[in-house]
Amino acid sequence: MKRHFQISRIKPNASMATPSVLPSGFTFVDNFQGATAAVSELSTAIETALEQMSLGVDLGLQLKQLVHGLDKEGSTYDNSKVNEQIPCSEWQCSRATAELVSLAWNCTHETYNTANDIVDPSRYSVQCEFVETPSLGEGVKAWTSTLVSPLSNSAEKSEFLPVLVVAIRGSASSMDHVVNVNEPPRDASHFIDPSVSSNPGLLANATLLKQAEALSESVSQRIQLYADARGQHPKHVLLTGHSAGGAVASLLFLHYISKSGLGKRARFSCVTFGSPPSIAGPIDVSRYHSTNSATIAVNLVNEFDLMSRADSTYAMSLVNLARSTYGQRPIPLDEGGSSSSSGTREPSPTLTRDLSASSRNVWPVPKLGCHHVGSRVVLMMRLDEDEIQLRAVEVPDSEFEKLLFCRMSVHNGVCYSERIQLIQDGIFNRRRGWTGKEVQGPINPKCL
Template identity: 30%
Template sequence: MDGSPRDVAQLVYAACQCACLVYDPLAQPGPGLVPVMSRAPSVTGTAKAVSMWKLGAGNTLIVSVRGTASAADHMVNMNAEPEDASRVLGLPFRVDAHRGFLSCAKALLPSLPQEIARQLAADQRLSHVVFTGHSAGGAVASLLFLHAAYNCLSRESPAAQPGEAPARRGRAAPRPKISLATFGSAPVTSADVTARAGEQPSVGWMLAFVNEFDMVPRADQPYTRSIVDLYRTRYGLPCRWTAVGGESCPLSQALCWTLPEPSHQLVGEVILSRSALRATRPTGDSASEVAAPQAASLMFIKVARAAFHNLVFCEVGVHKRRVYLERMRFLATGAWETPTQ
């Protein structure tokens, strides 16, 4: 991973802020974030809202894609059939992607890479581009990141428009590094492409943050159907999609509930954000008579892909943007704990 852990944590927090700000272009950004571009979504939801930000004291351009914010966005999310993404994203290998999210990425190509190239040409100090998004925005940002990884971002500025001064050409700066930070992203590719994408020379780091119990990063069709059947067994109802313990598959007849193989996966290393309660040491003479108060603590754990696919997450409250933003703030300030073995 390029950069020190502290530097990466600061960038992740900035990316999370941008992933939230893209929902409200009029919101006041945090210190150091300078807006450089904002594009409204299409009425049909196919073209997502996008914004770009520069870190005022850094060398980073952050590209943020908005997630679900309208009924049209929900229709896009439901269009989950797999579709070949190799031609749309310019990949040298075959991989399928969630059709709805792929259509959103396609709607932003090639205009978004051209805008990124324009920003890079205008500011030669920019050496790092971070793609980010929350929920469905994270899924679309992941596809745009893959396109950038295999179709190197250029500093060549597009041809000047009428009345616009041509960009100055000086000594060519090196191509920028590109990274990915998603927050509660929906699964998007039919296979895990993280290791393969990481071999590209322009790729920095790829991080998919998931709050513990957040259902959205697990919610592809096989998982959702399996959870529905799990709840049906709780009430003695027959399973609709899962073959467990006979026709009615009562949970009491199954030693364990085996989750199906996922149809779509996250892009990036899965970083699980886990909130726990810990007992604080009581103070005072009557400490033995008073229950120790509880204080929240956070842990960030890298989870192997196979282990992640065995987790049962069914909550939506922890999927909220403000929850991710608060936890990334803790990550940036170092106010979290290292898990003990």
């Protein structure tokens, strides 16, 4: 069932925008509103816009104004893009890793459109062995399992192959679920061993954790069958997904490497695309990779992708950014992070601290409430030597949490497909291909 977003009726209010500014049609912009209601309305608007963009449906006037307004206003701040002066290292990606990332994306894309060819049939043997459709009830997401093996006559040998790829589909309601302010993070220690976190206790986004738990039994059964069939041969499982599907995949990855007996029968990798963070507190998986060779855990994020930062506190910052485009004052927060019912308190310093003394024009954003699992690679299109080129850099939490990403168009599959193809071809970080001879002309990206 598709969700149709309805614009709220605007009621006269003392806090309405000045007569010189046209009303937006959104209650959270035009009227003074509590933080919880404001975040909920913004989340619904964003998820509707994302769904309509993915379907190629023209946005209505008010949604279009919101989408363009957030992007335009956000782009005026210095922290709307990755500062190339900060200590971010270029992603060290081998050809084998690039091919695994490409396989992950192709299988992820297949969960949305099963008519696509997953990989080059001249190089790989592909068996799509299982397709799970989503349940009508809440919780179970669609997913597929695909066994990918290299052909015996393939010139390149990969340490990652053969591999069972478990791809989990995102959902149109990702934004609304991920930033649900009425459902605080849940204890995840029953599902993931707390030893993977440096913080005492282990909390995860409640909705994403619920979805991972709902999938764990059926996914585990499929992995068990794969491990049995492989016998004494090496076993590699890749968990992947786009948007909220990737966040669920990362929770399953942590479950298998820390809590499940399957972690001793196979080695696991995780590759996500444009996924929101899912775990409260930094996660260190380096020890797992050091004892399990030929495994990776990486989150690929298009620069500006709003979903890569989605949580309730970040959504509140976007609420106030949207209000600023219409000349409205920020919605105040109390010390606990919720709105003041009277509307008379000063805004929380976390979201509206005075940055006038800073040498840069920065929109204040909250620190990360949740974290990605594994390294985070931001994919950026940059003008270099008079050409648009792809740069892939690893951005640490300390820098990522300063970024104001509020563009929706770069979250779609077209943008990720284009950039993953460049990575597969070795055309990034000033490379011209894996042999240096593949590319003869300039790159003409459709998505920036």
